[in-house]
Amino acid sequence: MPYKLTIELSDRDLRHFRRELRKARESVQIADDEEILTAAVDLVAAMRRADLPDFVAERLDRLQLLLAMLADDDWKLTDDERSPVLSALAYLCDPEDLIPDDIPGIGMLDDAVMIELAFRELRHELDAYSDFREYRAGLGKQAALRRDPGTLARKLDQRRKQLMARMRRRRKVASG
Numbered sequence: 700m701p702y703k704l705t706i707e708l709s710d711r712d713l714r715h716f717r718r719e720l721r722k723a724r725e726s727v728q729i730a731d732d733e734e735i736l737t738a739a740v741d742l743v744a745a746m747r748r749a750d751l752p753d754f755v756a757e758r759l760d761r762l763q764l765l766l767a768m769l770a771d772d773d774w775k776l777t778d779d780e781r782s783p784v785l786s787a788l789a790y791l792c793d794p795e796d797l798i799p800d801d802i803p804g805i806g807m808l809d810d811a812v813m814i815e816l817a818f819r820e821l822r823h824e825l826d827a828y829s830d831f832r833e834y835r836a837g838l839g840k841q842a843a844l845r846r847d848p849g850t851l852a853r854k855l856d857q858r859r860k861q862l863m864a865r866m867r868r869r870r871k872v873a874s875g
Contacts, residue, residue, distance in 0.1 A: 723790035787817035827866035
């Protein structure tokens with residue numbers, strides 16, 4: 700029988716987790732982006748093979764969406780937009796974070812919280828990227844566009860610009 704546990708993080712709690720994320724962000728400046736991405740891809744693959752607590756396993760698809768967003772050649776984020784994503788990934792890849800990952804049952808709890816914080820802070824980026832992927836998939840089904848790569852590229856570029864403008868507008872409004 701499942702048991703639902705709801706935890707409300709206070710502003711003080713959120714500040715604490717954001718401090719930890721900032722520490723991870725500082726390490727991003729030292730580590731190469733590709734090293735972080737490779738480590739994160741390897742981590743997600745290992746997590747998929749592991750017997751994870753459901754509260755972590757349920758977040759893996761969205762975590763993979765973050766990875767796809769960073770690796771997608773058709774979706775170029777600025778360095779400032781990539782930095783928070785890389786910071787969250789750097790935190791997740793550190794087995795000696797707030798709660799060491801090898802502690803049975805709770806070792807991944809802080810990672811789940813960080814994943815949720817990253818999703819919350821990057822919701823506009825993730826929404827725009829999801830819309831872009833759907834649009835691109837729809838275009839790929841159109842035979843005429845498959846035969847004309849120039850038109851396909853122009854349509855993708857136009858839609859990407861629209862979605863990125865929307866993403867940046869929404870982020871600006873959300874940040875006050």
